[in-house]
Amino acid sequence: MLSRDDITRYSRNILLPEVRRAGQERLQASSVLVIGAGGIGSPVLLYLAAAGVGRIRCVDNDSLDLTNLQRQVLYSTTDVGKFKIQSAETRIKELNPGIETDFRRMRFDEKTSAELIDGVDLVIETSDNFETKFLANDSAVRHKVPLIAGGILRFDGQVFCISPGVSACYRCLFHAPPPEGSVPNCAAAGVIGAVAGVIGSIMSGEAVKILLGQTRAFGLLQQYSLLESEWRTIQIPRNPGCTVCA
Numbered sequence: 001m002l003s004r005d006d007i008t009r010y011s012r013n014i015l016l017p018e019v020r021r022a023g024q025e026r027l028q029a030s031s032v033l034v035i036g037a038g039g040i041g042s043p044v045l046l047y048l049a050a051a052g053v054g055r056i057r058c059v060d061n062d063s064l065d066l067t068n069l070q071r072q073v074l075y076s077t078t079d080v081g082k083f084k085i086q087s088a089e090t091r092i093k094e095l096n097p098g099i100e101t102d103f104r105r106m107r108f109d110e111k112t113s114a115e116l117i118d119g120v121d122l123v124i125e126t127s128d129n130f131e132t133k134f135l136a137n138d139s140a141v142r143h144k145v146p147l148i149a150g151g152i153l154r155f156d157g158q159v160f161c162i163s164p165g166v167s168a169c170y171r172c173l174f175h176a177p178p179p180e181g182s183v184p185n186c187a188a189a190g191v192i193g194a195v196a197g198v199i200g201s202i203m204s205g206e207a208v209k210i211l212l213g214q215t216r217a218f219g220l221l222q223q224y225s226l227l228e229s230e231w232r233t234i235q236i237p238r239n240p241g242c243t244v245c246a
């Protein structure tokens with residue numbers, strides 16, 4: 001149930017015909033897992049908390065270094081050297097004390113994935129490595145939980161929304177992780193900080209739509225190039241030979 005303060009806090013959501021009070025209560029009753037609290041994870045966590053998503057679980061195992069501050073807008077200079085997950089939880093609770101947080105300093109891996117996905121309505125994958133992206137996909141498909149996967153590099157970013165068994169999954173699109181070292185990451189190739197903001201913001205917006213049952217983005221690969229000032233969206237067909245979702 002929404003309190004009087006909730007109705008004020010979320011009034012700009014509630015004004016929307018697509019949300020109204022029932023939609024806000026649906027967000028309040030929702031539970032999301034965010035994998036990673038870095039460049040993309042920062043805006044994702046901020047906007048989900050601000051929107052009133054009721055339970056946010058987050059996993060990250062890294063500590064903050066000075067190079068992170070160029071794009072990881074959850075953190076301050078005084079957080080350098082601390083574990084991100086602790087600073088992130090403090091910041092998110094300051095932003096919205098009315099939501100439940102379950103932030104854990106651990107890796108999302110073969111051993112922890114089932115426990116972390118258990119009970120959530122949506123998984124949002126924001127890591128910077130292919131191993132985690134494919135594992136998140138395979139686990140989400142196995143548990144039949146929708147997934148939003150995002151990635152950034154240099155001036156480019158992409159978002160892909162997956163409804164297991166209904167739309168194409170990450171493996172329908174990319175088949176298998178690229179050979180180790182064949183695709184550079186942001187640490188090697190660089191990235192404009194604002195691209196993390198754009199992609200994370202789109203992902204949190206898509207998350208709100210999925211939680212409200214309003215999305216049309218499943219199976220759609222959304223690609224953004226800051227350098228070209230261009231968006232492209234491509235409908236990805238399911239692969240009948242997919243080793244995970246077929």
Ligand SMILES: [Zn+2]
Nearest residue numbers: 169172242245
């Ligand atoms: Zn698939």
